[in-house]
Amino acid sequence: MFQAGIHAALPSLGRHLFFRIDQVGALAQALDRLGSHIDGEKAVLGIGQGLAVALEQTVPGLRVFPEGKAGQVRVPSTPSDLWVWLRGEDHGDLFERSQALVRDLAPGLALARATDVFRYKDGHDLTGYEDGTENPEGDAALAAAFVLNEGEGLNGSSFVAVQQWQHDFPTFDAMPSAQQDNAIGRRKSDNEELDDAPESAHVKRTAQEDFEPEAFVLRRSMPWMEGRQAGLMFVAFGKSFDAFEAQLHRMSGEEDGIVDALYQFTRPLTGAYFWCPPMHDGRLDLRVLGW
Template sequence: MSETTTHQPAVLAEVPSEGTFLTFDLAHVGAAAHVLEAVKRLDARDDMVLGLGEPLVRGAGLAVEGLRGFPALAGPSVGVPSTQGALFVFLSGGDGGERVHRARELVAALGEVRVVEDVPAFSYAGGRDLSGYEDGTENPEERAAEVALVAEGPGKGGSFVAVQRWVHTLSALEAMSPAARDHVIGRSRDTNEELSDAPESAHVKRSAQESFTPEAFMLRRSMPYGSTKEHGLVFVAYGASLDAYERVMRRMAGLDDGIRDAIFSYSRPVTGGYYFCPPVRHRRYDLAALVASGG
């Protein structure tokens, strides 16, 4: 990476107190090239993450090595849907009104796009999920750049991101005894200590990044969202590739050994998308990783 090319700062930044997640589709089939030109003209702000989806890249006759569409998965009584978007944006910080105006300006600048997800999110109880359990306990913060950023090639400094919106049924979790709840996650809600007797279905067992070969580390930057009507977690995981996330998700869905993650007892994903977050050069998005498609 040259001195003037770097990663998008908000990729590695800590989770803010507030933010908004946006997903866009193309307004029509022929819009991809025009939208990519609009992306090139955007100011690459430090408080924003922008990711390109495979439909946008492919629609312009281009490809990014390692970028693919999000796979729909079906495991034992589990559905993991794909709602692959053309473009993903995270607006970090500021107050809610400011982010509304930033989002409106972005939509106008991009032009031929359609907003399909617009989700205000927030931090809760010092980094906890709405379930009350700490989120991101095993995040590799000391290795964040190594884990999250592409190390070489034309996409150097870029990052891949997996984004899912999960909807919680907290009443199902609250109906359990404290011990049963802790066994769903595999940690104590009070102390965050991992349970020595956690079952194989516990979330910590299904998603233990160091238990994969090779290890499946990713940098998670998830945030709770919602209201009394619908609430849950926007799950966000950055990586130097999409492989680590996909291996973890397959195990959670029970596709490795038939054991589904107990987290599905009170939560379910309703969206899923993969995106490439290009590096930045002179405050513009560097699209050098986009090359002519072979077919």
């Protein structure tokens, strides 16, 4: 069984917690306590490559996020050892759950950073454009997001790419509305795809059905805001990292030299990969990690 929060609709609020290994000798204690905090629905968990290596285990398909460039924009790799996506409807509840996690995972794992996210309108980016329009649905979403036919401990698991993007709103706001639409490849007014959008339009760069093989992912992105800075916490689940990487490479212009127009007004601050284990009898199934 997969972690239900991956497939569920977006919550009103969320909190992304990124942990690093602090004391290897205390990891066993941390993992023993972890299960009581992760139900797969209100709390989704991902394991980083560093944690698997520390446990002397191999998760097939798990690797480190690839660093790269898109024109003059750096696409960073910022690995973390453990990721938890808390989902909820109340800031106080998210705070209390965060504090409990940090307390119980110490001293094996320490909180490296945390980012609060929220749903904007009906799942829109802060630029005003609807996000995740081309998400697969129903059985197609399950086929895109989860591992199947790979055996116990792997079936129902998922791989997730997490990137925090920071928007340059003065630059974006200075763009005429037609230029904004051409950068996205859709009209903001009605979300209709533009037939005559340039090849640099984000919609054309990431058209999932245009790849060979098709590159479908299940996006669960939400906006973030901290002080005067804001943007999108991009989250994409897949049965492997292959579909995400195919889109990332095309956005960066690696295939044809055409860089995604998104990079005109936004850039990624982080980039990390995680493996999201399946659930078994209501608990995390960590047998692949020897647990």
